[in-house]
Amino acid sequence: MSDAVILRASTSRQLTSSTIFAFPLIYWGLGFFGDPKDRMEMLVFAVSFTVACGYFVLVAACAKWRFDELGITRLTPLTRRAHVAWSDVRTIHEGSWRSLVLSGTFRKAVIVPRGLVGIEELHHFVLAHLPGTLSDHTRRVLERRFGAATAVAIPVDAPEVIEGEHEDATVRWRGNPFFVLGLSPECSRADVERSGQKLLALLAIDSGPAKRATTPFGEVDRTEGSVRAAMAELRDPEKRLSHEAWARLTFAGPVTGVAVPKGDDPTRPWEAAMIALGWRGP
C-alpha cells in the first residue's frame, strides 16, 4: 500500500447522526402551540439538549480516520488521537456493533467503528498484513465478510446437466451415413460413390431439396461435410457393417415412441407438482 487511506463517515451515517438536531427543534416548535410562558423554558431545554448531544453528533457525523502501512490515526474533530503504529498492536478483535477493537502496548484501546466509507480496505489490510493479531473468530468473520486473504472461491452454480438424462442416442440414426446419403443398407459401393457425388454436385449449386436428409427421427441438415464424412465411413467395410445394422430400422414416418399411450401411463410426469406446492416460479 503506497498511499494513506482515509475513512470517513458515510452520508447515511451523517444524516442519521444529524437527525438528533431535529428533536429539540421540533420540541421547541411545539412550544408555539402551547402556553407562551413556556417558550423560553423550552428554548433553554432545546439548546442545552443540542449542546449536550452535539459532541456525539459531531463525532459520529465527522468521523475521519487515516491509515497506511505504518499505522492508523483518528482525525475526528474533538476526539483526535495520536498515530498508533501497527507494530504496537497486539490483538484485534470484533467489538460491539461490528467495530474493530485494536489493543496493544498503548494505554487505551482504539475502536474503529463500522459504517465508514472504505472500511473494507482496512479489513483487507488487516487480514493480509496482520493476520497474527486477529482472534480466530474475528479472522473468520472478516474472511466470510470479504472473502479476502484466503482461497475461498465465490459461490458457484452446478452445471445444469440433468442427472439421469442420457446423451442423445438417436444420433446413431440422425447421423447414419445411409440416411445422410439416402441409400438402403443393401446398396453397392458404386451406389455410395454415385449418390455421394450427385449430392455434392446438387449442394454445390445450392439445391434446396438436397439440403435436407430424411431419417426415422425426422429431417436433418445435409451439408457437403456430412456427405463427405458419410462416404468415407461407408468406404470402410467394418464401419459400414455397423452402420448397416442401425440403418435397418424400417421407417414409415418418424419414430415417435412405442405403443404405450402416454395419457394412460400412471407413471407419467406430473407437471403440476410445483404449482400444487404453491410454487409458480421456473
Added chain:
Amino acid sequence: MIPVGAIAVAIRMMNQRHGGATKNEPRAVNLGLRLLASVILIPFTIAFTHAQPGPGAVACVLLAMALLPALTLRALLIPLGLPRTTYWFAFLTPPVAHSAEVRGGAALVGALALGRRRSIDRGTIDWLDLHLARELRLRSLSIAAAGLLAALRGKKETTRLLFLALEGISSRAPRIARRTARSWLVADAAGRGDWKEVTALGRGRGVRLGLRWPYAMGTIASRLTEAAAGPSNAALWFAWLLAPHRRATYPLLRRALAVPRSPERETTPAAARLLHATPSEATDPLDLALRAHAGCLTNPTAESVLAAGHAWDAARDSTAVQSLFARRALALETHTGADAAMSRLLESAEADLAPLVELVHARSVTESAMLDAAFGRAHRRAMEEIETRAAILAERTTDKRALHVSGEWMEWGALRRHCERIGRRSSPSARRATFTVVYRPACDYGAWLFNVRGEKLLANAIFRWLAQYARDVGDATALAVLERNVKVGDGE
C-alpha cells in the same frame, strides 16, 4: 408491574440449558424479547383499544402480527407474494426459529413469497441475493434460501444439490428449511416423473416432522410404482387427508387410486404386450429390436425399456440375425467377421440403455440379459463417479482447499445423490463396496469442516448420513466412530 427480572432469569436459564454459558442463545433472547414486548405492549394496546376502538383494532392486529411472526408469514405475507415486505417483516420481527440466522431466514421467506408470483422479477432475486450475502454464517435457512433463489433463476441442478445436502441435517435445525427442501425435491422429482425418487423422499415419519406433503406424495408414488406391494386405498386417502395442498394433489390421488392393487400388473410381462402390439415387423428380430430401441429412446418408460431389452435378447439369439450378419460380412469382406460386428451393435445398444435401466423394476432387470448388462454398465459408471468424487474430497481435505460454503454443500449433495442411487438398487455387497469407498474421505472431510472451517451443521449431516449407511451395511467399527462424531454436535 412488569416481571422483567423473571424474564431475564428465564432467558438465563434457557441459555444455560443450551450450553451458552458465555454467549447468549439467539432463540432464548428472541423469545425473551417477545415475552417482554408482550408483557409491556398488550396492556397498553388493550387500554388504547378501550379509549379509541378504531385505531385500537388496527394496533391489536399489528401487535398480533409482531408477536406471531411465523403465523403472519405463513398465512398472510408469503401467500400474498410480497417478497420485499416479507423479507423486511421477517428481518425486523424474526420468528424464534430464525433467530440464529435472521437474514438467511428473511431471504428464505422472501424467496418463498417471490415463488408465489406468476412473473418473476430478476431485480427482486438480485435484491434478495444481495441481502442473503450479508449473512455471515450460512446455515440451514441460508442454504435453503440460496437453493430457492437458484431455482428462481432456473438453476435447478444447483437447487437439487443444495437441497439434497440439507436432507440429512439435524432435527434441531429450523423445520422450515427441511420442509422447503424436501417439498421442492419431491415436486421436482414428480415433475420429472421420477416416482422412485418421490417414494424414497417420502419415506419416514412425515407426519411427526411436519413433512406431511412429502409423506403423502411418497405414499402415492409408492402405489404408482409398486402397485401390488403399494399402499392400500385407505392408506392413500389417509395420507392425502393429513397433507396440505389437498385440492391441488387430488388429481394425482385419483391417478394412484385408478392403479389396480393387484399382482397382475406386476406379473404381466409388459415387454410381451408391446412386442405383440408391434405390427408385422415382428418377423424380423433385428428390425423389432431397432424399433423397440428407437421407441424407448424417444419415450423412456419402464415398459418401453423392458420391451427394448427383451427385443435385443431375441435379436441376439436369433439365427436369422446371425446369418444376416455373416452374409453381409462376407459380402463386404470385413476383417473382423460377423460376430465382432454383432457384438459392437449389442454393446452400443447396451450403452444406450444403461442410463435408462433404472426406470425398470430390479426384478425385471434380471429377466433380460441385455438389461442386466446395461445395469452392470450403469453401476460401473456410477461407482467410477463416486470414486472420483470421493478422491476429490480427500484431496481437498488434505490440501485444505476450501470452497465457498454453498459449494461445500453442493459437493456433498452430489456425492450423496450418487451413493443413494446406487444404494437403492444394488446388492448388499455393492452397497458395502460403496461405503468402503466413501467412508474415509467423507469422514475426514466432515472432521475438517467441523474442526477447521466451523461448518458444524454440514459436518453433522455428513456424519449422520455415514452412520446410517454404516448401520445398513453392518460396519460396527465405523458406526462407533460416526456415532461419537454425531454426538459431538451440529453447531446449533
